[in-house]
Amino acid sequence: MDSHEVPGAHVHLPFPFLPPIIGRDRELALAHALLLRDDVHLVNLRGPGGIGKTRLAQELTQRLVSTFDLVVFVELAPLREPTLILPAISSALHAPPHRPVLEGLIETIGERRVLLVLDNLEHLLPHVQDLTTLLAHAPHLKIVTTSRRVLHLRSEHDLPLAPLSLPQDDTEQSEAVQLFVRLAKTVDPTFELDDKNRALVERVCVLLDGMPLALELAAARLRAVPLEELVEWLGTPLEVLADGPTDAPRRSRSLRDTVGWSYDLLTPNEQEMxxxxxxxxxxxxxxxxxxxxxxxxxxxxxxxxxxxxxxxxxxxxxxxxxxxxxxxxxxxxxxxxxPDVRNVRERHANYYLTLSEQAESWTQTLKAEWMERFKAEHANFEGSLQWFIQEDRAEDATRLCKALRPYWLGRGLNRTAIAWIERVLATPSGRPRTTHRAELLGFAADHTVQLGDSYDSGERYCHESIELHREYGNALGEANVMCSLAWLYDGSGKGDAARDLRLDLLNRYEVLGDQAQVAMVLCNLGTGFIDAGKYDRALAYFDQALPELERLGDVTNLAFHAVFRAVVFKRTGNVDACLHEMKRSWQLGAAIEDRAFLWRALGIVAYLVRQSGQADFATRLLSAQEHVRLQMQRAMLPSRQKELEEEQQALRSILGQAAFEKAWRAGEKISLAKIQSQVDAWFAAPVAMRAKPEDQGMPDVLTSRERDVVALVAAGFSDKQVASKLGIRGGTVSKHVGNVLGKLELKNRTELARWAMTHGVSPSIT
Missing domain, CATH: 1.10.10 (Arc Repressor Mutant, subunit A)
Known part of the structure; x- marks a missing residue:
């Protein structure tokens, strides 16, 4: 074995030159701390093949050389017999060759502080207990192992390795991205992460789950294929990621060989599972x-x-x-x-169909706990749908589409939903004029409403679905699809037709005794009058719907109801009423995940924030709103496009073009969770604290007399002294202070003094 000497220690390392390690700060700190403890003698760096165990062990070794008298790195992968573990260590330590192996090792180590690094131990576990014997006779020996398996030794401290971090808010902070970019530069020295390739690099890292070996092999493929094509190829990574460096161990030259090495260590029953x-x-x-x-x-x-x-x-x-x-x-x-593959896939599909039908939902989104579960099972649901389509089981596929409807709606996955529904409709069992075809067409229409750009196809879905529901005498199904048709009429500029249809629906639902749907239609009539500019009539319909919505307690409908009222007050310039409704709506919306709601709400909140003087925050909110729309792949209606442009122009005039663009870019990058948290904080803050001092001067809500009182109270004068200076009674001062506390939503005079100092309030007299 080649040796690499480090001053101050006897070191035998086979890796004299290594590039800086990326990430792993936490694991390095943990391992370092463990190895310095007197009661820890063996640390096992564990993880799947290609996760970076060897590289971490190398880095750890280099950082610890000054702590030990002797540091030795032993590569065990070439060994095939478990009995050869101790002889391999003996050879690396240059122990006496003519003594029994264990005795020679004990004598060689003696009282010295020795760090022994054993790389790739997983295939030699039957004799790994020999390490325990060695540790028992060498009190100052420390062992670091790398293994794909737990060693099951009492002295073992297991340190499992996770993949490198994936891109989140800031792409450059992702460890996986950093590694891929560095490796790409070894193939193409001109490669740089920029706005043009950022999304593709992120996609590569996500597809490969941040696995270092996979990223290395993928970067090497850039010699033969552009990045865009590589992303497509990585749909089957085992086929693509091969032919690695010839100076790497054979098991690390392809992803298939790397995983196969671990698979071969399993028992037959474990391989089956x-x-x-x-x-x-x-x-x-x-x-x-x-x-x-x-x-x-x-x-x-x-x-x-x-x-x-x-x-x-x-x-x-x-x-x-x-x-x-x-x-x-x-x-x-x-x-x-x-041979059991069909049975496995059948049981998988049936399990997820059953699970999906157990979910609890609001009107058009899942309840929070179920939304989280559906997000985790998203790909399994799609796998089940694929199986039902492949097996021509349109009825089961329809049941699953129906169960997934509130999930797809809540997350804004409407184009995804329509694509799946179209595939089910195209199956041999999906084409006949059946009840499940009627349902599927209605679902497709419902999702089309959310897109804002597919009115013709949406109306076709509706008309065929309505016709089928009539054939089967399903009056409720027919009415529900007519609701979608009315929305499509709204979007395509047929407001009168939409209103007539909804008035007809009121009668239909009354006859059916469905008061919940009556309330929904009343709300929908109200939104139609908003678009027509008839705000009093809109509010009248909203007021008529509210008692039934409150009785039902469906938070989605209540949140949207408050949003629509806020829109009315925004358009009529009633900022206080708009704020009141939007605060209520936002609080209700906190209990749901509904991208359509969030998209509507963020635009109104941005308007309110601008009104409070925080133009920078308002710009970020407006940018986040647009980002949500793009994520939903929702088209922008001309009327809403005009509103957006007007709001953007108002913000540009306040901030200037450069500051506006900076804030807009920040809004694009920030996570929805962070935006929601910031809006929560803004609503929770007292009125006076919602604007930053640099964004807002003295609020108009205070009279000149109130400003004088606030300034003097903040300066430390008593009510009697303030009264004397202003020529008013002491009781009047107390009354002014109480009024100001109420207006600014402050709790006491201490908060009032802090507010006055922050806003630079000074009296008009001295």
């Missing part, structure tokens, strides 16, 4: 695995696969397991080779 896990995309629960395997004893298999670093566990949503995508693809290939 591993293959079944490949049917899940994005993870699964224990209940899901039990349902799909038909076995009640999956717990032990989960433990084994986690300990082999082929599964990752998380405590989210009560416990889930997942695979890195390259590992999952390998498992799926093994499943496809299994």
């Amino acid at each position: 591993f293959a079944v896990c490949g049917v899940f995309v994005g993870g699964f629960t224990k209940a899901a695995l039990e349902a799909v395997t038909g076995r009640p004893d999956v717990r032990n298999f989960l433990i084994q696969l986690v300990e082999h670093s082929l599964l990752r566990s998380t405590t989210s949503l009560g416990g889930r397991w997942s695979m890195l995508e390259p590992i999952r693809e390998f498992a799926h290939e093994r499943l496809d080779e299994s």
